[in-house]
Amino acid sequence: MLQSKKILTSSEIAKKFDISKRTAYRDIKALEASGIPIYTVEGKGYSLVDGFNVPPVMFTEEEANALITAHHIILQNRDKSLVKNHSSAIEKLKTTLKSAGKEKVELLSQRVAYMKNFKRENSSDSLSDIQKAITDLKIIKIDYVNAAGVSSSREIEPQALYHTQENWILIAWCRKRNAFREFRLDRIQKLVVLNQKFDDRSFLLLDYFAELIELAKKHS
Template structure:
């Protein structure tokens, strides 16, 4: 196999990973990512189709893979996927660019084997998690996984919470975002106060994920800070 064939094989594999990671990709997006022409991408897509990969072409929109098609026999639970996506946000703060590059590529491969419904939730979570510098390594909460699930599935959560005045309260909340500072903070719409509030996870004494669902708050984390702070 000559160098050109090796390069193309690597690109075909990478295109397949990209198709498994994203819902829909255009030829232009792929051409830009791999520094080739659109015509080359068209040929690559045909080659993948001829090899038996079930690629769906949507005229004027792009390419996607048939639901259920996966290459590696690796399965992640929703909680495991959420943990990896959350860790990605922490890694992105690392000052070593090579480490960030390697981890980002690894996460793309992880996303490539996720089912679409879990992938959508993982992508939402990656947009709703933010880390600030935290030098305190003490573990002081145990509700993060449950709150990640509630956030990405739009489930109302009932909490027994102790506020800064050491007063216990019971609240139903709609999780919106998670922030890592000195302590984990949850941004949520509080149905008791009828406004968005911050909740420290280490002050949540009891937590119950209810069957009730809430309408998604149609704004990004950046838009939240612009609007409310």
């Protein structure tokens, strides 16, 4: 658990192993006494010294992003054992990442959703680049064709992704419209990730969906 998260709390340890917080404290002390380089983050929890116990298998950022994305699809599966085993595999994946990588994986985990839709899936080839742009806070320039067949070029700040089983949808702040907009990946004709960062908007995917639901209720 210490290797899979940047900061781990005693409450998380107690809940995971069904023990008391006092036992969790003792276990941490025992690990420290055995030579494991754990340090206390005041008021937050425990963390391992970065770089400790570097695992033999290392994933690239794009590979880690692909596995995190697949996890959101697996979570929709009705077989409990598949969900459990894949979740365990994801925890092991996180142990191979350094602190910066852990932060990016956690961010992407919160910014990807998978929604059921049984229509045919359309193709695209930009998901990996967009995922990395989300975690790196990089502006994207796209040539886009809307549902009416009208083409436009615009610069956008990528915020989150969701999948309808028909299309991948990118939620982004459109600098041309000065508002959040959704873009189907299969309608992006050209995509370039610019070497220019944008300020984090602290975007919350669940809040965004909640606002859409409320808006739909008002117009129904």
